[in-house]
Amino acid sequence: MDIQDNKLAEEKIQENLNENMADIFDSVFKTLLQRFPKLAVALINEVFHADYTEDEVIIQGRNEYHSMDGKVINDAMIRIRDKIYHIECQSTSDGLMVIRMVEYDFKIALEETRNILMDELKKKPEERSREPLSFRFPKSCMVCVRSGIQKGESLKLQIVMPNEQKVLYEVPVVQAQSFSKEDMFKKRLLILIPFYVLRYERDIRDGKNETLDKLEQEYKFIKDQLIAEGDSINEPRLYFDLAVLSQRILDYVGRDNKEYKERMGNAMGGVILEMESDKIWDKAGRYADRRRQILNIDNMVKKLNMSLEEACGIQDITVEDYQKAVEFVKEIEEERLAKAGNP
Numbered sequence: 393m394d395i396q397d398n399k400l401a402e403e404k405i406q407e408n409l410n411e412n413m414a415d416i417f418d419s420v421f422k423t424l425l426q427r428f429p430k431l432a433v434a435l436i437n438e439v440f441h442a443d444y445t446e447d448e449v450i451i452q453g454r455n456e457y458h459s460m461d462g463k464v465i466n467d468a469m470i471r472i473r474d475k476i477y478h479i480e481c482q483s484t485s486d487g488l489m490v491i492r493m494v495e496y497d498f499k500i501a502l503e504e505t506r507n508i509l510m511d512e513l514k515k516k517p518e519e520r521s522r523e524p525l526s527f528r529f530p531k532s533c534m535v536c537v538r539s540g541i542q543k544g545e546s547l548k549l550q551i552v553m554p555n556e557q558k559v560l561y562e563v564p565v566v567q568a569q570s571f572s573k574e575d576m577f578k579k580r581l582l583i584l585i586p587f588y589v590l591r592y593e594r595d596i597r598d599g600k601n602e603t604l605d606k607l608e609q610e611y612k613f614i615k616d617q618l619i620a621e622g623d624s625i626n627e628p629r630l631y632f633d634l635a636v637l638s639q640r641i642l643d644y645v646g647r648d649n650k651e652y653k654e655r656m657g658n659a660m661g662g663v664i665l666e667m668e669s670d671k672i673w674d675k676a677g678r679y680a681d682r683r684r685q686i687l688n689i690d691n692m693v694k695k696l697n698m699s700l701e702e703a704c705g706i707q708d709i710t711v712e713d714y715q716k717a718v719e720f721v722k723e724i725e726e727e728r729l730a731k732a733g734n735p
Contacts, residue, residue: 416644417537420586420637421481425468426452428630430684432470434580436477439533439564446580448472449691451706453500469500469530476504476530485541490549493532493563501529535566537587542567573610577617582630585614586638589645601651611659614638618660629681635660682717689714 424431429450436442453469453476468479478500482489505527512520536542547563568584569591576584588610589596595603618631639660646652685707692703704714 416641417483417587418481420641421535421537421583422468423637424583424586424633425479427633429468429470431583431630432468432477432479433472435479435533435535435566435583436472436531438579438581439566440477440531444472447687447691449688449695451692476500476528478530478532480532480534482534482536482541483538489534489542490547490561490563493534493547494549494551494561497529497532497561497563501527504528504530529561533564533566535568535584537568537584538590538593539567539569573614577621582634585618585634586641588614588638589642593645596646596649596652599649601649604652604655608655608659611642611656615660683721685709686714686717686721 429452430446430448432450433444433446433448437444449472451471453471468477470477470479478497480489480493480496505525509525512525534542534547542565544565546565549561551559551561553559568587571579571581571584573585573588576582576588589607592603592607615635618635621631639658642656642659643653646656689700689703689707692698692706693700696703698706700711700714704711707714709717
C-alpha cells in the first residue's frame with residue numbers, strides 16, 4: 393500500500409468515525425425531543441428570547457422530507473402558538489451545514505405554504521384573501537454539541553432573488569459546551585445534559601486521566617440533581633431517560649480508555665437503579681405520560697378550537713383511550729389527596 397492509499401484509508405476511517413459520532417449524538421438528541429418535545433421550550437426561549445412556558449401546546453411536525461438525493465431528515469420541527477421552529481443537532485464539521493439547513497427550512501416553508509394555499513382554495517372565491525401568499529421560513533437554530541465544530545454565532549447564506557434583491561438567511565448557533573452544569577438545570581436546558589462530557593472529550597481521548605477526578609465530581613452533581621428532580625411524580629421518565637442517554641454518551645466517549653471505563657462506566661447508575669427499582673417508574677411514569685397527553689389535548693381543544701377527535705388524532709390516541717387516561721389520572725390524584733389527608 394503506497395502513501396496515497398494510506399491517506400485514503402485514513403480519510404475513510406475518519407469519515408466512518410464521524411458518521412458513528414453523528415449517529416449516536418443525533419440519536420440521543422432526536423430521542424429526547426421525540427419523547428419529550430417540551431424540552432425544546434427552554435432551548436427556544438434561550439435562543440429566540442421567547443417566554444413560552446412548559447405547558448404550551450406543542451405540535452410536532454414530520455421530520456422527514458425527500459429530495460433528489462434521497463431522504464432528507466431534520467432533527468425537530470415543532471409548532472408553538474403561531475410559530476414554527478426547526479432545531480438541528482450538529483456534532484461534526486463538514487462545511488455544508490448551512491446548505492442543509494436552508495434545504496430543510498425551504499421544504500418546511502414549502503409544505504406550510506402549500507397547506508395555507510389549499511385552505512384558501514377551499515373557500516368561496518369572494519372569501520379568499522387578496523394579499524399575496526407569504527413564503528415564511530421557520531425559526532431555526534443549530535445546536536453544536538461538541539466544541540470547535542462551528543465558529544461564529546450564526547450560519548449565514550446570502551440569497552439573491554430574480555430581481556437581484558439580496559436576502560440574508562441566518563441561523564443562530566448554540567454552543568452546548570458554553571453552558572455550565574448549573575446553568576443547564578437552572579435554565580431547564582435539560583436536553584444538553586447528555587452532552588456535558590464532550591467538553592472533556594480530547595483529554596479522555598488523549599489519556600489525560602487527571603481530568604477524571606473533576607469529571608467524577610461533576611457527574612456526582614448531575615446524578616444528584618437528576619435523582620432529586622426525578623423524585624417528583626410529574627416527570628420520572630424524563631429524568632430516567634436523561635440518565636440512560638447520558639451514560640450512553642459517557643460510554644461512547646471513553647470506549648478506548650480503560651481507566652475511564654472503570655471509573656465512569658456506572659456514573660449514572662444511581663439514578664437508573666433508584667428509578668427502576670421504585671414504583672415511581674411504573675405507576676408514576678404512566679401517570680406522567682397520560683397527564684401530558686391530556687394537557688396537550690385539552691389545550692388544543694380550548695386554545696386552538698379543535699374538536700376532541702382532531703386533538704386526539706394529533707396526539708395519536710383514540711377518544712376512548714383519552715377518556716381512559718382521564719380516569720386513570722383522576723384515580724392517581726385522588727389517591728394522592730387521600731394520602732395527604734392521612735399522613
